[in-house]
Amino acid sequence: MTNKLTSIEFDGRVLSFSETVRTRRSYRGFLPTPVPQDTLTRVLEDAQRAPSNCNTQPWNVHIVSGQKLAALSVLLHEKHQTSDTTPDFTFDMNHFYGVYGERKNAQGKAYYEALDVARGDIDGRKRASGYNLSFFNAPHVALLFMPSFGDNVRVAGDIGMYGQTLLLSLAAHGLGGIPQTSLGFYAEPIRQFLNIPQDMKMLFGISFGYPDESAPGNRMKMDRVDISESVTFHS
Template sequence: MTSPAQLFTDVIRSRRSTRAFLPDPVPADDIRGVLEDAQRAPSHSNTQPWEVHVFSGDARDLLAEAMLKAFEAGQMSPDFTTTYGADDSVHTQRSQQAGAVLYGAMGIARDDVDGRTKAVAENLRFYGAPHVALLFVPELGDVVRAANDVGMYAQNFLLSLTARGYHGVPQGMHGLFADAVRAHLGLPADLKLLYGISFGTADPDAAVNRLDIGRAPLEEHIVLHDTRL
Protein backbone atom coordinates (compact mmCIF):
# COMPACT_ATOMS: atom_id res chain seq x y z
CA MET A 1 0.00 0.00 0.00
CA THR A 2 1.38 3.41 -0.98
CA SER A 3 1.96 5.69 1.99
CA PRO A 4 0.52 9.24 2.16
CA ALA A 5 4.08 10.59 2.06
CA GLN A 6 4.83 8.71 -1.17
CA LEU A 7 1.56 9.85 -2.73
CA PHE A 8 2.39 13.46 -1.86
CA THR A 9 5.91 13.11 -3.22
CA ASP A 10 4.51 11.64 -6.44
CA VAL A 11 2.18 14.62 -6.88
CA ILE A 12 4.94 17.16 -6.28
CA ARG A 13 7.45 15.49 -8.58
CA SER A 14 4.96 14.85 -11.37
CA ARG A 15 3.81 18.46 -11.59
CA ARG A 16 4.89 20.19 -14.81
CA SER A 17 4.26 23.62 -16.29
CA THR A 18 1.96 22.88 -19.22
CA ARG A 19 2.21 25.03 -22.35
CA ALA A 20 -0.32 23.37 -24.63
CA PHE A 21 -3.83 22.55 -23.46
CA LEU A 22 -6.90 20.76 -24.73
CA PRO A 23 -10.01 22.97 -24.94
CA ASP A 24 -12.05 20.73 -22.62
CA PRO A 25 -13.30 22.70 -19.59
CA VAL A 26 -12.63 21.52 -16.05
CA PRO A 27 -15.86 20.52 -14.24
CA ALA A 28 -17.15 23.14 -11.82
CA ASP A 29 -16.85 20.77 -8.83
CA ASP A 30 -13.15 20.24 -9.54
CA ILE A 31 -12.49 23.98 -9.94
CA ARG A 32 -14.18 24.57 -6.59
CA GLY A 33 -12.14 21.77 -5.02
CA VAL A 34 -8.90 23.29 -6.28
CA LEU A 35 -9.88 26.70 -4.93
CA GLU A 36 -10.78 25.21 -1.55
CA ASP A 37 -7.43 23.38 -1.42
CA ALA A 38 -5.58 26.59 -2.32
CA GLN A 39 -7.47 28.45 0.40
CA ARG A 40 -5.78 26.25 3.01
CA ALA A 41 -2.41 27.90 2.34
CA PRO A 42 -0.67 29.45 5.33
CA SER A 43 -0.40 33.23 5.56
CA HIS A 44 1.13 35.73 7.96
CA SER A 45 -1.16 36.13 10.98
CA ASN A 46 -3.92 34.50 8.88
CA THR A 47 -4.24 37.65 6.75
CA GLN A 48 -5.02 35.58 3.60
CA PRO A 49 -3.90 38.46 1.34
CA TRP A 50 -4.96 36.97 -1.97
CA GLU A 51 -7.66 38.06 -4.37
CA VAL A 52 -8.16 35.59 -7.19
CA HIS A 53 -10.15 36.17 -10.38
CA VAL A 54 -11.04 33.03 -12.36
CA PHE A 55 -12.00 33.33 -16.04
CA SER A 56 -13.68 30.85 -18.37
CA GLY A 57 -15.64 31.01 -21.61
CA ASP A 58 -16.37 34.49 -23.00
CA ALA A 59 -14.80 36.19 -19.97
CA ARG A 60 -11.54 34.35 -20.67
CA ASP A 61 -11.63 35.42 -24.32
CA LEU A 62 -12.26 39.08 -23.46
CA LEU A 63 -9.38 39.06 -20.96
CA ALA A 64 -7.04 37.62 -23.59
CA GLU A 65 -8.18 40.31 -26.04
CA ALA A 66 -7.44 43.10 -23.55
CA MET A 67 -3.94 41.80 -22.76
CA LEU A 68 -3.09 41.11 -26.41
CA LYS A 69 -4.12 44.65 -27.33
CA ALA A 70 -1.73 46.04 -24.71
CA PHE A 71 1.01 43.64 -25.86
CA GLU A 72 0.69 44.67 -29.50
CA ALA A 73 0.78 48.35 -28.48
CA GLY A 74 3.90 47.79 -26.35
CA GLN A 75 2.05 48.98 -23.26
CA MET A 76 3.70 46.98 -20.49
CA SER A 77 2.93 48.06 -16.94
CA PRO A 78 4.34 45.56 -14.42
CA ASP A 79 3.67 46.16 -10.74
CA PHE A 80 6.93 44.38 -9.87
CA THR A 81 10.39 44.18 -11.43
CA THR A 82 11.11 41.27 -13.73
CA THR A 83 14.93 41.20 -13.91
CA TYR A 84 17.09 38.23 -12.89
CA GLY A 85 20.30 40.06 -12.08
CA ALA A 86 23.45 40.50 -14.14
CA ASP A 87 23.79 38.67 -17.46
CA ASP A 88 26.28 36.24 -15.91
CA SER A 89 24.25 35.57 -12.75
CA VAL A 90 23.23 31.98 -12.06
CA HIS A 91 19.56 33.04 -12.11
CA THR A 92 19.86 34.58 -15.57
CA GLN A 93 21.73 31.52 -16.80
CA ARG A 94 19.00 29.20 -15.54
CA SER A 95 16.36 31.32 -17.25
CA GLN A 96 18.26 31.32 -20.53
CA GLN A 97 18.81 27.57 -20.40
CA ALA A 98 15.12 26.95 -19.76
CA GLY A 99 14.18 29.26 -22.61
CA ALA A 100 16.50 27.44 -25.02
CA VAL A 101 14.94 24.08 -24.10
CA LEU A 102 11.38 25.41 -24.45
CA TYR A 103 11.91 27.17 -27.78
CA GLY A 104 13.76 24.11 -29.04
CA ALA A 105 10.76 21.91 -28.23
CA MET A 106 8.57 24.37 -30.14
CA GLY A 107 10.90 24.25 -33.13
CA ILE A 108 11.72 27.96 -32.87
CA ALA A 109 15.31 28.95 -33.70
CA ARG A 110 17.22 31.45 -31.56
CA ASP A 111 17.27 34.00 -34.41
CA ASP A 112 13.60 33.54 -35.35
CA VAL A 113 12.31 36.86 -33.98
CA ASP A 114 8.84 36.52 -35.48
CA GLY A 115 8.47 32.98 -34.19
CA ARG A 116 9.53 34.01 -30.70
CA THR A 117 7.15 36.96 -30.69
CA LYS A 118 4.25 34.69 -31.64
CA ALA A 119 5.28 32.21 -28.94
CA VAL A 120 5.35 34.97 -26.34
CA ALA A 121 1.86 36.09 -27.40
CA GLU A 122 0.59 32.56 -26.70
CA ASN A 123 1.11 33.36 -23.00
CA LEU A 124 -1.72 35.85 -23.36
CA ARG A 125 -3.92 33.27 -25.08
CA PHE A 126 -3.26 31.04 -22.07
CA TYR A 127 -1.71 28.36 -24.30
CA GLY A 128 -5.23 27.33 -25.22
CA ALA A 129 -6.25 26.57 -21.63
CA PRO A 130 -10.00 26.86 -21.01
CA HIS A 131 -9.46 28.65 -17.69
CA VAL A 132 -7.10 31.17 -16.14
CA ALA A 133 -6.83 32.47 -12.58
CA LEU A 134 -5.24 35.88 -11.97
CA LEU A 135 -3.63 36.33 -8.55
CA PHE A 136 -3.67 39.79 -7.00
CA VAL A 137 -2.20 41.06 -3.75
CA PRO A 138 -3.19 44.20 -1.80
CA GLU A 139 -0.62 46.92 -1.18
CA LEU A 140 0.35 45.85 2.35
CA GLY A 141 3.67 47.34 3.48
CA ASP A 142 6.41 46.51 0.97
CA VAL A 143 4.17 43.68 -0.34
CA VAL A 144 6.96 41.10 0.06
CA ARG A 145 5.33 39.19 2.91
CA ALA A 146 1.90 39.27 1.27
CA ALA A 147 3.33 38.17 -2.08
CA ASN A 148 5.04 35.27 -0.32
CA ASP A 149 1.65 34.21 1.07
CA VAL A 150 0.13 34.35 -2.41
CA GLY A 151 2.99 32.17 -3.63
CA MET A 152 2.04 29.48 -1.13
CA TYR A 153 -1.59 29.80 -2.27
CA ALA A 154 -0.47 29.30 -5.87
CA GLN A 155 1.55 26.19 -4.97
CA ASN A 156 -1.49 24.65 -3.31
CA PHE A 157 -3.51 25.52 -6.41
CA LEU A 158 -1.01 23.86 -8.78
CA LEU A 159 -0.58 20.73 -6.67
CA SER A 160 -4.33 20.33 -6.30
CA LEU A 161 -4.68 20.48 -10.08
CA THR A 162 -2.02 17.79 -10.44
CA ALA A 163 -3.60 15.53 -7.82
CA ARG A 164 -6.92 15.76 -9.69
CA GLY A 165 -5.40 14.88 -13.06
CA TYR A 166 -5.35 18.43 -14.46
CA HIS A 167 -2.49 20.73 -15.34
CA GLY A 168 -1.48 24.35 -14.92
CA VAL A 169 1.26 26.85 -15.62
CA PRO A 170 2.08 29.96 -13.56
CA GLN A 171 2.67 32.85 -15.97
CA GLY A 172 4.59 35.91 -14.85
CA MET A 173 3.95 37.53 -18.22
CA HIS A 174 0.36 38.25 -17.23
CA GLY A 175 1.72 40.59 -14.58
CA LEU A 176 3.43 42.69 -17.25
CA PHE A 177 0.05 44.09 -18.25
CA ALA A 178 -1.31 45.02 -14.83
CA ASP A 179 -2.79 48.37 -15.87
CA ALA A 180 -4.62 46.86 -18.85
CA VAL A 181 -6.02 44.08 -16.65
CA ARG A 182 -7.13 46.47 -13.91
CA ALA A 183 -8.79 48.75 -16.48
CA HIS A 184 -10.55 45.78 -18.05
CA LEU A 185 -11.85 44.58 -14.67
CA GLY A 186 -12.41 47.98 -13.05
CA LEU A 187 -10.02 47.22 -10.19
CA PRO A 188 -8.26 49.81 -7.99
CA ALA A 189 -4.59 50.70 -8.52
CA ASP A 190 -3.60 49.42 -5.06
CA LEU A 191 -4.53 45.84 -6.00
CA LYS A 192 -1.32 44.50 -7.52
CA LEU A 193 -1.20 41.76 -10.14
CA LEU A 194 1.41 39.10 -9.44
CA TYR A 195 0.77 36.52 -12.18
CA GLY A 196 -1.78 34.21 -13.68
CA ILE A 197 -2.23 30.45 -13.69
CA SER A 198 -3.66 28.98 -16.88
CA PHE A 199 -5.19 25.57 -16.27
CA GLY A 200 -7.04 22.68 -17.84
CA THR A 201 -5.97 19.36 -19.37
CA ALA A 202 -2.58 19.06 -21.05
CA ASP A 203 -2.42 18.18 -24.74
CA PRO A 204 -0.68 14.77 -24.64
CA ASP A 205 0.58 15.14 -28.20
CA ALA A 206 2.44 18.43 -27.63
CA ALA A 207 6.22 17.94 -27.41
CA VAL A 208 6.57 20.96 -25.13
CA ASN A 209 4.49 19.15 -22.50
CA ARG A 210 6.93 16.26 -22.33
CA LEU A 211 9.84 18.42 -21.19
CA ASP A 212 11.42 18.11 -17.77
CA ILE A 213 13.46 21.27 -17.23
CA GLY A 214 14.92 19.81 -14.05
CA ARG A 215 16.21 21.46 -10.91
CA ALA A 216 19.64 22.30 -9.55
CA PRO A 217 21.13 19.89 -6.99
CA LEU A 218 20.40 20.60 -3.35
CA GLU A 219 24.02 21.62 -2.79
CA GLU A 220 23.46 24.78 -4.85
CA HIS A 221 20.70 26.00 -2.53
CA ILE A 222 20.97 24.41 0.89
CA VAL A 223 23.33 25.19 3.77
CA LEU A 224 23.22 22.58 6.53
CA HIS A 225 23.81 23.49 10.18
CA ASP A 226 24.35 20.43 12.38
CA THR A 227 22.01 18.60 10.02
CA ARG A 228 22.73 15.27 8.39
CA LEU A 229 21.12 14.14 5.14
Protein backbone atom coordinates in the same frame (compact mmCIF):
# COMPACT_ATOMS: atom_id res chain seq x y z
CA MET B 1 -15.66 25.14 3.71
CA THR B 2 -15.10 21.50 4.62
CA ASN B 3 -12.02 20.26 6.47
CA LYS B 4 -12.97 16.62 5.85
CA LEU B 5 -9.97 14.58 4.67
CA THR B 6 -10.55 13.08 1.26
CA SER B 7 -8.38 11.04 -1.06
CA ILE B 8 -8.39 12.10 -4.68
CA GLU B 9 -8.73 9.54 -7.40
CA PHE B 10 -8.25 9.90 -11.13
CA ASP B 11 -7.63 7.18 -13.67
CA GLY B 12 -8.53 4.86 -10.80
CA ARG B 13 -5.42 5.93 -8.86
CA VAL B 14 -4.68 7.94 -5.75
CA LEU B 15 -1.48 9.99 -5.95
CA SER B 16 0.86 10.05 -2.99
CA PHE B 17 2.23 13.44 -1.93
CA SER B 18 5.58 12.62 -3.53
CA GLU B 19 3.88 11.66 -6.82
CA THR B 20 1.78 14.84 -6.74
CA VAL B 21 4.88 17.03 -6.35
CA ARG B 22 6.65 15.20 -9.16
CA THR B 23 3.61 15.10 -11.44
CA ARG B 24 3.24 18.87 -11.28
CA ARG B 25 4.98 20.69 -14.05
CA SER B 26 4.24 23.80 -16.06
CA TYR B 27 2.01 22.97 -19.03
CA ARG B 28 2.09 25.11 -22.17
CA GLY B 29 -0.79 23.54 -24.09
CA PHE B 30 -4.29 22.55 -22.93
CA LEU B 31 -7.41 20.82 -24.22
CA PRO B 32 -10.51 23.05 -24.54
CA THR B 33 -12.52 20.88 -22.09
CA PRO B 34 -13.63 23.03 -19.14
CA VAL B 35 -12.98 21.88 -15.56
CA PRO B 36 -16.24 20.79 -13.84
CA GLN B 37 -17.39 23.35 -11.26
CA ASP B 38 -17.26 20.90 -8.33
CA THR B 39 -13.64 19.97 -9.15
CA LEU B 40 -12.75 23.65 -9.46
CA THR B 41 -14.35 24.36 -6.08
CA ARG B 42 -12.34 21.53 -4.45
CA VAL B 43 -9.10 22.84 -5.95
CA LEU B 44 -9.86 26.37 -4.71
CA GLU B 45 -10.72 25.03 -1.25
CA ASP B 46 -7.34 23.24 -1.19
CA ALA B 47 -5.52 26.42 -2.23
CA GLN B 48 -7.37 28.35 0.47
CA ARG B 49 -5.49 26.21 3.05
CA ALA B 50 -2.20 27.92 2.08
CA PRO B 51 -0.30 29.53 4.97
CA SER B 52 0.20 33.29 5.13
CA ASN B 53 1.82 35.90 7.36
CA CYS B 54 -0.46 36.36 10.44
CA ASN B 55 -3.12 34.37 8.53
CA THR B 56 -3.90 37.50 6.50
CA GLN B 57 -4.88 35.34 3.47
CA PRO B 58 -4.10 38.25 1.14
CA TRP B 59 -4.96 36.42 -2.11
CA ASN B 60 -7.74 38.00 -4.17
CA VAL B 61 -8.34 35.53 -6.96
CA HIS B 62 -10.21 36.18 -10.22
CA ILE B 63 -11.09 33.13 -12.32
CA VAL B 64 -11.81 33.97 -15.96
CA SER B 65 -13.34 31.46 -18.39
CA GLY B 66 -15.44 31.22 -21.57
CA GLN B 67 -16.27 34.29 -23.70
CA LYS B 68 -14.75 36.60 -21.12
CA LEU B 69 -11.41 34.77 -21.36
CA ALA B 70 -11.48 34.97 -25.17
CA ALA B 71 -12.16 38.72 -25.02
CA LEU B 72 -9.38 39.21 -22.45
CA SER B 73 -6.94 37.37 -24.71
CA VAL B 74 -7.77 39.71 -27.62
CA LEU B 75 -7.13 42.72 -25.38
CA LEU B 76 -3.80 41.35 -24.10
CA HIS B 77 -2.59 40.56 -27.65
CA GLU B 78 -3.40 44.16 -28.67
CA LYS B 79 -1.26 45.44 -25.78
CA HIS B 80 1.50 42.94 -26.64
CA GLN B 81 1.64 44.13 -30.26
CA THR B 82 2.38 47.69 -29.13
CA SER B 83 4.54 46.57 -26.15
CA ASP B 84 2.12 48.51 -23.91
CA THR B 85 3.02 46.99 -20.53
CA THR B 86 1.90 48.25 -17.08
CA PRO B 87 3.24 45.81 -14.44
CA ASP B 88 2.54 46.48 -10.76
CA PHE B 89 5.92 44.94 -9.84
CA THR B 90 9.20 45.15 -11.71
CA PHE B 91 10.62 42.13 -13.50
CA ASP B 92 13.92 42.34 -15.37
CA MET B 93 15.49 39.06 -16.45
CA ASN B 94 18.80 40.90 -16.93
CA HIS B 95 19.02 41.04 -13.14
CA PHE B 96 19.53 37.26 -12.93
CA TYR B 97 23.31 36.94 -12.40
CA GLY B 98 25.64 33.90 -12.32
CA VAL B 99 23.99 30.49 -12.02
CA TYR B 100 20.56 32.14 -11.93
CA GLY B 101 21.16 33.68 -15.34
CA GLU B 102 22.44 30.33 -16.63
CA ARG B 103 19.32 28.55 -15.41
CA LYS B 104 17.11 31.25 -16.97
CA ASN B 105 18.94 30.83 -20.30
CA ALA B 106 18.60 27.03 -20.16
CA GLN B 107 14.85 27.37 -19.57
CA GLY B 108 14.40 29.77 -22.50
CA LYS B 109 16.50 27.53 -24.78
CA ALA B 110 14.41 24.46 -23.87
CA TYR B 111 11.17 26.33 -24.61
CA TYR B 112 12.24 27.65 -28.01
CA GLU B 113 13.71 24.27 -28.98
CA ALA B 114 10.42 22.56 -28.05
CA LEU B 115 8.64 24.97 -30.43
CA ASP B 116 11.34 24.71 -33.14
CA VAL B 117 12.02 28.45 -32.94
CA ALA B 118 15.59 29.26 -34.00
CA ARG B 119 17.83 31.34 -31.70
CA GLY B 120 17.92 34.37 -34.02
CA ASP B 121 14.24 34.23 -35.02
CA ILE B 122 12.99 37.42 -33.31
CA ASP B 123 9.46 37.17 -34.78
CA GLY B 124 9.22 33.51 -33.79
CA ARG B 125 10.24 34.38 -30.25
CA LYS B 126 7.69 37.16 -30.00
CA ARG B 127 5.02 34.78 -31.31
CA ALA B 128 6.09 32.14 -28.76
CA SER B 129 5.97 34.59 -25.85
CA GLY B 130 2.55 35.69 -27.14
CA TYR B 131 1.18 32.19 -26.45
CA ASN B 132 1.19 33.30 -22.80
CA LEU B 133 -1.53 35.79 -23.73
CA SER B 134 -3.65 33.03 -25.28
CA PHE B 135 -3.32 31.28 -21.90
CA PHE B 136 -1.68 28.42 -23.85
CA ASN B 137 -5.27 27.58 -24.96
CA ALA B 138 -6.33 26.81 -21.38
CA PRO B 139 -10.09 27.13 -20.70
CA HIS B 140 -9.47 29.02 -17.44
CA VAL B 141 -7.07 31.44 -15.82
CA ALA B 142 -6.74 32.38 -12.14
CA LEU B 143 -5.43 35.94 -11.82
CA LEU B 144 -3.76 36.50 -8.44
CA PHE B 145 -4.21 39.98 -6.98
CA MET B 146 -3.08 41.22 -3.57
CA PRO B 147 -3.40 44.30 -1.33
CA SER B 148 -0.25 46.42 -1.07
CA PHE B 149 1.54 46.46 2.33
CA GLY B 150 4.97 48.05 2.78
CA ASP B 151 7.52 46.75 0.30
CA ASN B 152 5.13 43.86 -0.50
CA VAL B 153 7.79 41.16 -0.25
CA ARG B 154 5.99 39.23 2.52
CA VAL B 155 2.62 39.55 0.77
CA ALA B 156 4.14 38.26 -2.47
CA GLY B 157 5.54 35.31 -0.51
CA ASP B 158 2.00 34.51 0.67
CA ILE B 159 0.71 34.64 -2.89
CA GLY B 160 3.49 32.23 -3.90
CA MET B 161 2.35 29.82 -1.16
CA TYR B 162 -1.19 30.06 -2.51
CA GLY B 163 -0.08 29.56 -6.11
CA GLN B 164 1.92 26.41 -5.36
CA THR B 165 -0.90 24.92 -3.28
CA LEU B 166 -3.29 25.56 -6.18
CA LEU B 167 -0.85 23.99 -8.67
CA LEU B 168 -0.34 20.90 -6.50
CA SER B 169 -4.09 20.47 -6.06
CA LEU B 170 -4.54 20.71 -9.84
CA ALA B 171 -1.89 18.00 -10.27
CA ALA B 172 -3.55 15.79 -7.66
CA HIS B 173 -6.85 16.10 -9.56
CA GLY B 174 -5.32 15.09 -12.91
CA LEU B 175 -5.26 18.69 -14.12
CA GLY B 176 -2.39 20.99 -14.99
CA GLY B 177 -1.48 24.66 -14.81
CA ILE B 178 1.23 27.19 -15.44
CA PRO B 179 2.14 30.22 -13.32
CA GLN B 180 2.62 33.28 -15.57
CA THR B 181 4.41 36.44 -14.54
CA SER B 182 3.91 37.56 -18.15
CA LEU B 183 0.19 38.13 -17.48
CA GLY B 184 1.13 40.57 -14.71
CA PHE B 185 2.77 42.83 -17.33
CA TYR B 186 -0.80 43.85 -18.23
CA ALA B 187 -2.07 44.54 -14.69
CA GLU B 188 -3.76 47.83 -15.61
CA PRO B 189 -5.89 46.68 -18.58
CA ILE B 190 -6.79 43.49 -16.68
CA ARG B 191 -7.96 45.58 -13.70
CA GLN B 192 -10.08 47.75 -16.00
CA PHE B 193 -11.46 44.79 -17.94
CA LEU B 194 -12.58 42.94 -14.78
CA ASN B 195 -13.49 46.04 -12.78
CA ILE B 196 -10.94 45.28 -10.06
CA PRO B 197 -10.18 48.13 -7.62
CA GLN B 198 -6.96 50.07 -8.19
CA ASP B 199 -5.57 49.14 -4.76
CA MET B 200 -5.42 45.46 -5.72
CA LYS B 201 -2.04 44.67 -7.28
CA MET B 202 -1.47 41.79 -9.68
CA LEU B 203 1.45 39.42 -9.08
CA PHE B 204 0.90 36.61 -11.61
CA GLY B 205 -1.74 34.42 -13.22
CA ILE B 206 -2.18 30.65 -13.48
CA SER B 207 -3.69 29.24 -16.67
CA PHE B 208 -5.13 25.80 -16.05
CA GLY B 209 -7.19 22.93 -17.39
CA TYR B 210 -6.61 19.47 -18.84
CA PRO B 211 -3.10 19.32 -20.31
CA ASP B 212 -2.72 18.53 -24.02
CA GLU B 213 0.19 16.11 -23.72
CA SER B 214 0.78 16.24 -27.50
CA ALA B 215 1.19 20.07 -27.65
CA PRO B 216 4.72 21.17 -28.71
CA GLY B 217 4.97 23.45 -25.66
CA ASN B 218 4.68 20.39 -23.43
CA ARG B 219 7.67 18.59 -24.97
CA MET B 220 10.09 20.10 -22.47
CA LYS B 221 10.59 18.95 -18.89
CA MET B 222 12.69 21.13 -16.64
CA ASP B 223 15.20 19.46 -14.33
CA ARG B 224 16.46 20.71 -10.96
CA VAL B 225 19.96 21.08 -9.55
CA ASP B 226 20.98 18.70 -6.76
CA ILE B 227 19.89 19.74 -3.25
CA SER B 228 23.58 20.17 -2.38
CA GLU B 229 23.55 23.31 -4.59
CA SER B 230 20.60 24.83 -2.70
CA VAL B 231 20.79 23.58 0.87
CA THR B 232 23.44 24.13 3.55
CA PHE B 233 23.31 22.02 6.71
CA HIS B 234 24.46 23.56 10.00
CA SER B 235 24.81 21.70 13.27
